[in-house]
Amino acid sequence: MITLHRSIAVRLAALFFVLFTCAVGVVFAASYFVVRAQVVERTRRVLAARADAISRSLAEGSSNVMLEAGTAGQVAALFDAGGSLLAGRADVPMILGWRQVPGKLVHLNEAGDENSETALLYGRHVGDRVLVLGEGMHVAEDTGEALLTGLLSTLVLVALVGFAGAGFIAWRVDWRLRQTEKALAAYGSGKTSIRLPVTRANDELDRMALAVNGLLDRVASLIETIRQITVDAAHDLKTPLTRLRHRLAEAAESPDPADVKAIVHSAGADVEQIVATFDALLRIAQIEAGKSRARFGSVDLSDVLETVADAYGPDVEQAGQHLEARIAASLLVNGDRELLIQAFANLVENAIRHAGRNATITIEALGGPSIQASVSDNGPGVPQAERQRILLRFVRRDISRSTPGTGLGLSLVKAIADLHSAPLVLSDNRPGLRVTMTFTPLEYMPNQGSNLNRAAP
Amino acid sequence: MIHRRGVLPLSRRCKKLGVIVRILLIEDDETTAAYVEKCLRQAGHDVDRTTDGRDGFTKAASTNYDAAVVDRMLPGLDGLGLVKSLRACGIRMPVLILTVLGAIDDRVAGLEAGADDYLTKPFAFPELMARLNALARRPPIAESITLQVGDLVMDLVRRSVRREGRPIALLPREFKLLEILMRNRGRLVTRAMLLERVWDFQFDPKTSVVETHMSRLRAKLDRPFGDAMIRTERGMGYILDVPQAADGVARE
Structure with missing residues (x-):
């Protein structure tokens, strides 16, 4: 049920109903008075014309012939200067000018259906005598009455329709808002699949509903992401925590101090793994928050890639793989040097871990209107279907479960790429995996401004 | 002892x-x-x-x-x-x-x-x-041109390293690595410190970046001379000092 005073729609409808009724009332009242005044005016002109005619007849010498010849409903009387009735009706008072008197005062001799409430009297001098004419005002009265009745019934009809319409609109708007309210309440209580109803009208409520639905989609996906991360983090941390617990239990029971020392040492490694997972999670969260962008400056991407290639060169060789670096000189981008180093280091580490022996890992960067920086290998690669999924936090392909790793490396790369507005693309290297980040070179940037002058942090 | x-x-x-x-x-x-x-x-x-x-x-x-x-x-x-x-x-x-x-x-x-x-x-x-x-022990602002630890001499201007007077050819990062160790002579330099200072790595790589580079450096610095100036502190980092064996010989 609509709570009347709590509904904007009801308040608006009521307000418009009152305003509409007032406006119609004013218009109707005005037309009533105008029409009535016109009818009265016509009566006056008729009386004045007759008075003229009688005056002329009297001036020509005829005495009371004309006075009797009035139409039904009209009265006439002629008085001398002293006020004595000379001719005509005795019940007509002697007056000068216009006057309205009750119809009962003068006997109007009207036809059966004419019954004037008021009589209009008109008196004027004719020589030294006074002529008074009178007529019932039934025409004006009837017209006014008819008009008033018509207008009033119209007003009532208009009011009824207006009231019903306002009520319907109020109810309709209230109903739709109530649907919204219900849907949002359900969403709040956990039914994140619920969306607001959208009609085909595409009105303001629909546009609002669409905007809110977009928001609900985003919130739902964030909630789902958080849920997934929480569950996965808990799962991923439980393994080393369980190991840790077992090791400590083992250490507590072991009689040999050297043994205890070794156990505690390996417990330290478990702690390291837990810390690494947390560290990566926090880093991703911080990078996604985007605050690091404030520290962005001009970074030589060539130097970043050379550094990474240099750092991992011996590692790659030790893994029985080959490293090739094809890096154009002085590729300047706007970014954070340390984060970029970490991103490419993660990619190279991934390649070392997954490309297998004898694979060739290639670090490549070419300049141009856009800088394509890629790390590729000719190992087994990643099937198309899984390429997007492995960017998610904690997602590890089943075949990599046996190798160490947090499942966060690529998520971190993705976060860093997003921070740099550098699209990250995983593609088929035929064979192998190619991961490419596309940067906008600093020279091509329209708003490079002060960034050019700032040194990389 | x-x-x-x-x-x-x-x-x-x-x-x-x-x-x-x-x-x-x-x-x-x-x-x-x-x-x-x-x-x-x-x-x-x-x-x-x-x-x-x-x-x-x-x-x-x-x-x-x-x-x-x-x-x-x-x-x-x-x-x-x-x-x-x-x-x-x-x-x-x-x-x-x-x-x-x-x-x-x-x-x-x-x-x-x-x-x-x-x-x-x-x-x-x-x-x-x-x-x-x-x-x-941050070095004073006016830096000397050479660093010396025992018979190991690093010329910071010519970017050259000699041990027992014999030149040792180092790659730029190996030179940087050795420079940091020599500046911290006798003191522990951790893996994390080396990662930060040599490669700008502000994170812990899952692979053995430091270890592999260090073993290359050792191959050039220690192996030809039969004793070890770089000592490993297990799980922590490295210390560069005059070889202990040589110390022992000197004392005897």
Whole structure:
């Protein structure tokens, strides 16, 4: 049920109903008075014309012939200067000018259906005598009455329709808002699949509903992401925590101090793994928050890639793989040097871990209107279907479960790429995996401004 | 007394390496503070400990400490504010900031505020000690042209290295690696310190980047000469010094 005073729609409808009724009332009242005044005016002109005619007849010498010849409903009387009735009706008072008197005062001799409430009297001098004419005002009265009745019934009809319409609109708007309210309440209580109803009208409520639905989609996906991360983090941390617990239990029971020392040492490694997972999670969260962008400056991407290639060169060789670096000189981008180093280091580490022996890992960067920086290998690669999924936090392909790793490396790369507005693309290297980040070179940037002058942090 | 390499008791190791005498520790977590204080004392240092930022500032401003270890988050006055205030007052003592893990922006903020180094929690004590030692012996601004440890000589201008007068050809990163070790002669340089200073890695790589480079450096520096100047502190880092064997020979 609509709570009347709590509904904007009801308040608006009521307000418009009152305003509409007032406006119609004013218009109707005005037309009533105008029409009535016109009818009265016509009566006056008729009386004045007759008075003229009688005056002329009297001036020509005829005495009371004309006075009797009035139409039904009209009265006439002629008085001398002293006020004595000379001719005509005795019940007509002697007056000068216009006057309205009750119809009962003068006997109007009207036809059966004419019954004037008021009589209009008109008196004027004719020589030294006074002529008074009178007529019932039934025409004006009837017209006014008819008009008033018509207008009033119209007003009532208009009011009824207006009231019903306002009520319907109020109810309709209230109903739709109530649907919204219900849907949002359900969403709040956990039914994140619920969306607001959208009609085909595409009105303001629909546009609002669409905007809110977009928001609900985003919130739902964030909630789902958080849920997934929480569950996965808990799962991923439980393994080393369980190991840790077992090791400590083992250490507590072991009689040999050297043994205890070794156990505690390996417990330290478990702690390291837990810390690494947390560290990566926090880093991703911080990078996604985007605050690091404030520290962005001009970074030589060539130097970043050379550094990474240099750092991992011996590692790659030790893994029985080959490293090739094809890096154009002085590729300047706007970014954070340390984060970029970490991103490419993660990619190279991934390649070392997954490309297998004898694979060739290639670090490549070419300049141009856009800088394509890629790390590729000719190992087994990643099937198309899984390429997007492995960017998610904690997602590890089943075949990599046996190798160490947090499942966060690529998520971190993705976060860093997003921070740099550098699209990250995983593609088929035929064979192998190619991961490419596309940067906008600093020279091509329209708003490079002060960034050019700032040194990389 | 014979010690296996790298397993000297902590106290002896640190005493031997350190020159810091008085350290101010400002840390509000009781357990961490107590552990760090115990380790520092075992290493032969004087430690003043406080949990409050303002109290820490008063102490730092009134006493002549050799270094301060400051937590990032403190009651009263936070770590960054404290370092800024100290620097504003012209107090130049080396400051190492401790912060919670993963805070990448904090590191830059800390260094910009005037801190000298930065360490994320959780940390191993030898890492803290190594960094404090490196801070305390920062080379003076007017640097010498050559570094020398025993018969190992590095020419910083010509970018050349000689041992026993014989030239050793090093790649640029190997040169940088050796330079850091030589500047910290006799003191532990941790893996993390090398990663930061040689490659700008502000993270822990899952692979053995440092180890592989170090083994290449050793192959050039130690192997041809039959003794080891670079010692591994297992799980922690490296120490470069005159070869122990040669020491032993000299004493006999």
